[in-house]
Amino acid sequence: MWLFFHKLGSPKHFYQLAGRMIPWFAWACALLMIAGLIGGLVLAPPDYQQGDSFRIMYLHVPSAWMSLFIYVTMAVSSAIALIWKMKMADIIAACSAPIGASFTFLALVSGSLWGKPMWGTYWVWDARLTSELILLFLYLGYMGLLVAIEDRRNAARAGAVLALVGVVNVPIIHYSVQWWNTLHQGPTVTKFGQPSIAASMLIPLLLMGLAFTLFYMTMVLIRARTAVLTQERRSQWVRELIEHHE
């Protein structure tokens, strides 16, 4: 276990391991996404109240899940980077941020498009929507901070602290619909006991969630591999790799 952890921490081993993992993740993601889309957009029945409009859920809900999941991943990597001084953890955190920001944006936009026909408005300042918007600003602030500080190690440290401070927003987003009156409805899937959604609608949703997670993993590994090559461009193994290619 510790050996694996240390190997993962070494840029060279990470580069090789990630290169082998990417095709698997990408193919699994593609298959699950096709299954989820067919299940959600074709096979699932229309909702008893919302008709076919509810199908935007298959984009909105996994995006919102990913926006939180990626932020937590970023915060955990940042903590590892701060405590164990692991270079790879900084790279993973930095490479995750733009993907997380994209998912947050997607969740906000798809939610807005869903809100207009159902609630009667594109946007309200209720606790759920506002805290999700703050999450987008946290992602953007993190990305801005990394670019603004020139020294790479200082930038990584400042970014890690910001990512850890911002993690307090994650439980607020998740529980906002239970703590306060909001226009956004309460949880459907993560409720205690039975989820209040028919199985024929739930299964495609879970498939989409899994597909989005694999999409994130594929993307972050591709981005991290590029970042590793750029950062280690002066090291022996990268030079050998490039010569080998020529």
Next chain:
Amino acid sequence: MTRRQRRMVLVLVLIGGVGIAAALTLEAFRNNLLYFISPSEVVAGKAPPGRAFRLGGMVEKGSVKRAKGSLKVQFVLTDFAHSVPVVYSGILPDLFREGQGVVTSGHMGPHGVFVATEVLAKHDAKYMPPEVADALKQAKRTTTSQVGAKP
């Protein structure tokens, strides 16, 4: 304590501190974070007098009255303990129907009537096919009629 352990403690203190600060702030702003208040709170006199606020509740069954030839509509909002009559003039969202949760914004008018300037529908967290919803309704009806049939 090694340096690594010290950093670990620092990270934990950072997260803990920010968490406590956030909890205290949210507690202080508790009432401002409520998106709407309920009919019971209005009846208890918690509504801000003379100021606009949002009122949320369930549209009471059989209470919706539409005026002919205009967009004026009248209904009663309830939280099953208390209820407040509402008047509104405008287009209602698709999901507006009796027995459905809505959030209205406006102010208290004369005679305890809430004058709404906006009505938003709040949809529940249930998703099911229409046949299942029908079947559930059917089942409920038969059980209630059976209960009602008993002497």
